[in-house]
Amino acid sequence: xxxxxxxxxxxxxxxxxxxxxxxxxxxxxxxxxxxxxxxxxxxxxxxxxxxxxxxxxxxxxxxxxxxxxxxxxxxxxxxxxxxxxxxxxxxxxxxxxxxxxxxxxxxxxxxxxxxxxxxxxxxxxxxxxxxxxxxxxxxxxxxxxxxxxxxxxxxxxxxxxxxxxxxxxxxxxxxxxxxxxxxxxxxxxxxxxxxxxxxxxxxxxxxxxxxxxxxxxxxxxxxxxxxxxxxxxxxxxxxxxxxxxxxxxxxxxxxxxxxxxxxxxxxxxxxxxxxxxxxxxxxxxxxxxxxxxxxxxxxxxxxxxxxxxxxxxxxxxxxxxxxxxxxxxxxxxxxxxxxxxxxxxxxxxxxxxxxxxxxxxxxxxxxxxxxxxxxxxxxxxxxxxxxxxxxxxxxxxxxxxxx
Amino acid sequence: xxxxxxxxxxxxxxxxxxxxxxxxxxxxxxxxxxxxxxxxxxxxxxxxxxxxxxxxxxxxxxxxxxxxxxxxxxxxxxxxxxxxxxxxxxxxxxxxxxxxxxxxxxxxxxxxxxxxxxxxxxxxxxxxxxxxxxxxxxxxxxxxxxxxxxxxxxxxxxxxxxxxxxxxxxxxxxxxxxxxxxxxxxxxxxxxxxxxxxxxxxxxxxxxxxxxxxxxxxxxxxxxxxxxxxxxxxxxxxxxxxxxxxxxxxxxxxxxxxxx
Ligand SMILES: Nc1ncnc2c1ncn2[C@@H]1O[C@H](COP(=O)(O)OP(=O)(O)OP(=O)(O)O)[C@@H](O)[C@H]1O
Ligand SMILES: [Mg+2]
Numbered sequence: 028x029x030x031x032x033x034x035x036x037x038x039x040x041x042x043x044x045x046x047x048x049x050x051x052x053x054x055x056x057x058x059x060x061x062x063x064x065x066x067x068x069x070x071x072x073x074x075x076x077x078x079x080x081x082x083x084x085x086x087x088x089x090x091x092x093x094x095x096x097x098x099x100x101x102x103x104x105x106x107x108x109x110x111x112x113x114x115x116x117x118x119x120x121x122x123x124x125x126x127x128x129x130x131x132x133x134x135x136x137x138x139x140x141x142x143x144x145x146x147x148x149x150x151x152x153x154x155x156x157x158x159x160x161x162x163x164x165x166x167x168x169x170x171x172x173x174x175x176x177x178x179x180x181x182x183x184x185x186x187x188x189x190x191x192x193x194x195x196x197x198x199x200x201x202x203x204x205x206x207x208x209x210x211x212x213x214x215x216x217x218x219x220x221x222x223x224x225x226x227x228x229x230x231x232x233x234x235x236x237x238x239x240x241x242x243x244x245x246x247x248x249x250x251x252x253x254x255x256x257x258x259x260x261x262x263x264x265x266x267x268x269x270x271x272x273x274x275x276x277x278x279x280x281x282x283x284x285x286x287x288x289x290x291x292x293x294x295x296x297x298x299x300x301x302x303x304x305x306x307x308x309x310x311x312x313x314x315x316x317x318x319x320x321x322x323x324x325x326x327x328x329x330x331x332x333x334x335x336x337x338x339x340x341x342x343x344x345x346x347x348x349x350x351x352x353x354x355x356x357x358x359x360x361x362x363x364x365x366x367x368x369x370x371x372x373x374x375x376x377x378x379x380x381x382x383x384x385x386x387x388x389x390x391x392x393x394x395x396x397x398x399x400x401x402x403x404x405x406x407x408x409x410x411x412x413x414x415x416x417x418x419x420x421x422x423x424x425x426x427x428x429x430x
Numbered sequence: 431x432x433x434x435x436x437x438x439x440x441x442x443x444x445x446x447x448x449x450x451x452x453x454x455x456x457x458x459x460x461x462x463x464x465x466x467x468x469x470x471x472x473x474x475x476x477x478x479x480x481x482x483x484x485x486x487x488x489x490x491x492x493x494x495x496x497x498x499x500x501x502x503x504x505x506x507x508x509x510x511x512x513x514x515x516x517x518x519x520x521x522x523x524x525x526x527x528x529x530x531x532x533x534x535x536x537x538x539x540x541x542x543x544x545x546x547x548x549x550x551x552x553x554x555x556x557x558x559x560x561x562x563x564x565x566x567x568x569x570x571x572x573x574x575x576x577x578x579x580x581x582x583x584x585x586x587x588x589x590x591x592x593x594x595x596x597x598x599x600x601x602x603x604x605x606x607x608x609x610x611x612x613x614x615x616x617x618x619x620x621x622x623x624x625x626x627x628x629x630x631x632x633x634x635x636x637x638x639x640x641x642x643x644x645x646x647x648x649x650x651x652x653x654x655x656x657x658x659x660x661x662x663x664x665x666x667x668x669x670x671x672x673x674x675x676x677x678x679x680x681x682x683x684x685x686x687x688x689x690x
Binding site for chain 1: 498500523526527529530531533535537538539540541550551554555556596599600603
């Protein structure tokens, strides 16, 4: 018998009871899948997505300035390609040292197919379809170049390369918001996926250092610092995010005189950051607790100062342990940005609500919510994949097993 | 002919500048109120190997951990290589640079390779160049017999190998004093010897060593003096032969009866 068949039979039909369960489950899955497909292909009217794809992507960002966002997307694709390639360029022992491991080939294949299919399905013009295809080409090309020639780069250059990522973030901010000779685009005109990603990336990047400081503060020997951190963490964790968001919108205006209070979008971004920092602090704290006391003692007995011991011995180990729960926090942070629609921001959910309120698209809620769910799922899956890759790289035991 | 050999130098009566560790009436209470050290005195001379023995809970670890300020103490005084231990943080950092420590549980940094374990502190603390420290680290690994493991992670080594890395890591800071807290107690018997051999070779150099251990053979062959601690006090300080064959104190005799 065919080995695949034998395996299926062993896994699914080993005993009559197993067989029964398998058949029942298959029936349920089949029925569910069939009715979903029926809905997706015959009942759903996807025109609502096609007609509003730009709105979902960038909100009311001015048409004549959208080239800036295209440029940013291309830069992001380039950075992704280079990072990906550089990560693979080391002769990785756990990957057999190949430049194109199987998973990477699958990923590239998927990317190409998606960049061909999605713009077409969205009914975008041919020139925009081509634009997406070239962005994918840039990514794949740089992935190949960095993987192939990355190792030959001079060492100082290689060491400076990671600095490109924060630099890119700043460039992105300028491209989006304006300045340095670019026309300014007010945050109230940012929207859709752009705003969702901006809010969550801003909060993720800033809540990380804040959370680490809070976690260290909570373990500090200075009572004021310790109690301050505990109070902050417990207060934030005890209040629902939505109340904090409303509080931020109303109170920052009172607390800071006139011009000093940040713009609504930034206010929300700061509230999200401060909120996430409290949760992140708890994740980091559990990581710190997992590092044995002897590590700090060994570092101190070698003459390292407390900051040195923490940054090069304790924190790397603590963060490695805390990584999965930190990424969990990041994922819920990403999803929590939907609450911003309740304070009137036009992020993905806010945009969706305006679209559904449009009489032209009456009753098309299912299509819109389904699209939103898929979009969020993709972002979260990307975060999850990235974190698992990072986890593997940071785990000496994993390197040890394969080495 | 009149030149004294190094060995006669180290065993002759020490002049004040030859005193590396001087502990006087050290008393320590743990935060829970437990009186762990009850007035301990000890003088360790340059190049000397002192072995501390004593029953479990007698305060051996606590005592040697006060020498590099891993534990604080409430009464008495400790002077290490001319620097008096006080709350002054600069003194503590200065002392820790001169005093290396090897722990029972190795305490290697699991996220760094063996080589990086050795190089981290000299580069960070002594601000030496990475390339130069690397050379020295490789030489030290050679010396403790594990040069070929330099690029592995601690988790990939046996206990005995890990402890030898820990010794090399301490040596890489070029300390004048090495403290060992039961370095072989968590090793399988067949690995104890390889670690003791490394320590014996070290003792032949002029590094000062204070070793908490239950290895009688090591104490007899390598130690210049043996210290017996019990219930937070230093009960007896004697030359090894005298200590093991004819201890002066009744408490020492009882302890030896139990371990020999
Ligand atoms: N952090 C602490 N808080 C309170 N008491 C402690 C603490 N650490 C140690 N002790 C107590 O101090 C006493 C001396 O401990 P120490 O670890 O110095 O003993 P030791 O001689 O090294 O014993 P062993 O041979 O078991 O290592 C013990 O009774 C121990 O219970
Ligand atoms: Mg002990």
